[in-house]
Amino acid sequence: MTSCHVAEDPIKKVAIFGGTHGNELTGIFLVKHWLENSTEIQRRGLEVKPFITNPRAVKKCTRYIDCDLNRVFDPENLGKKKSEDLPYEVRKAQEINHLFGPIDSEDSYDIIFDLHNTTSNMGCTLILEDSRNDFLIQMFHYIKMSLAPLPCYVYLIEHPSLKYATTRSIAKYPVGIEVGPQPQGVLRADILDQMRKMIKHALDFIHNFNEGKEFPPCAIEVYKIMEKVDYPRNESGEIAAVIHPKLQDQDWKPLHPEDPVFLTLDGKTISLGGDQTVYPVFVNEAAYYEKKEAFAKTTKLTLNAKSIRSSLH
Ligand SMILES: [Zn+2]
Numbered sequence: 001m002t003s004c005h006v007a008e009d010p011i012k013k014v015a016i017f018g019g020t021h022g023n024e025l026t027g028i029f030l031v032k033h034w035l036e037n038s039t040e041i042q043r044r045g046l047e048v049k050p051f052i053t054n055p056r057a058v059k060k061c062t063r064y065i066d067c068d069l070n071r072v073f074d075p076e077n078l079g080k081k082k083s084e085d086l087p088y089e090v091r092k093a094q095e096i097n098h099l100f101g102p103i104d105s106e107d108s109y110d111i112i113f114d115l116h117n118t119t120s121n122m123g124c125t126l127i128l129e130d131s132r133n134d135f136l137i138q139m140f141h142y143i144k145m146s147l148a149p150l151p152c153y154v155y156l157i158e159h160p161s162l163k164y165a166t167t168r169s170i171a172k173y174p175v176g177i178e179v180g181p182q183p184q185g186v187l188r189a190d191i192l193d194q195m196r197k198m199i200k201h202a203l204d205f206i207h208n209f210n211e212g213k214e215f216p217p218c219a220i221e222v223y224k225i226m227e228k229v230d231y232p233r234n235e236s237g238e239i240a241a242v243i244h245p246k247l248q249d250q251d252w253k254p255l256h257p258e259d260p261v262f263l264t265l266d267g268k269t270i271s272l273g274g275d276q277t278v279y280p281v282f283v284n285e286a287a288y289y290e291k292k293e294a295f296a297k298t299t300k301l302t303l304n305a306k307s308i309r310s311s312l313h
Helices: 025-036 055-060 088-100 134-147 189-210
Strands: 006-008 013-018 047-052 109-116 121-129 150-154 173-180 218-229 241-243 259-265 267-271 279-281 295-305 307-308
Touching: 006 134, 013 025, 025 047, 025 109, 025 189, 025 279, 121 134, 121 189, 134 150, 134 173, 134 189, 134 218, 134 295, 134 307, 150 189, 150 295, 173 189, 189 307, 218 279
Parallel strands: 006 307, 013 047, 013 109, 109 173, 121 150, 150 218
Antiparallel strands: 121 173, 218 295, 241 259, 259 267, 279 295
C-alpha cells in the first residue's frame, strides 16, 4: 500500500509563553492561571508547560526592561558570553533558550505558543514563520475551522529582511498568537475568551494527531508581509500625520492605491499610492511607534499542506 502523507514524530513537549511583552495582559493572566491550575491545558501523554518569559517587565507592566525580548533570539545574542552587563532581555533569552531549546536538540520543546495582544483591530491572529511547514498549516487549518464563524487570520512573516528573531523560534514549531484590539495594560473578557479558545483548539489538534488521526490535505488563506509603512515625518523625525479615520480598525480589509492612509493636522489626506491592492495589518499598533511602523502591507495567498499523520501509528 502506498502512502502519501507526511509522517511526523508525535509531539511530546509543548510550552505556552505569556508575558514576552509585559503589558500584554491576556497571555499573562492565562499563563498565571494555568500555573495554579493546569487542568484545561492537560492532554494525555503530552507535557504542557505554561511559562512567564519576561517577569520583570510583567511586574512593571511595560513591554520590556532593556530591549524587546521578541527580537533577540538570534545566534549573535544567544551566543554572547554570560555577563551582568548584558541587557536583561538578552540574559532572559539565553535562559529561555537553555530551558526550552536550543532548536533541534534532543530535549528541546516541539511547540511553543507565544501569547500576545495588539492594540490593532486584528481579531484572532496566528503568526506563521515558514510557508512550508505542513504540520503548522494543518494545525492552523484546524484552529480556523474550530473557531468559525469567528474569523481567525494567519499572518505569514516569512521575508528575507522583515522576519525577526522571535522568542518562540527556538521550537521546531513556533506559533505566535496575537489577539486584539486590547489596550496595553488592560484585560478584556472577549479577547480573553478568544485567546483561550485558540489554545484549546490547538491542544486538541495536537492530541488528535498524537492519537493517530490522519489529517487530509488542506489549504489555508494567509496574509504575507510585503513591507512596513512608517508615519510621515517632519525634518526633526517627528510624526507629521496620524492614521486616517478610514484606515483605523480596518486590518485585513483590502486597501487600494487611491485609499487614504494618513491625515495631517491641517487636514491633508495622504493616500496609499503604488499600483497594488494590499491588506493592512497592525494598523496603529501602540508598540510599533518606536519601530517606525504605522501598519504593514500584506498580500493574500493560499498555502497548501500535505496530509499528515503521526509516525507512531
Ligand atoms: Zn507582543
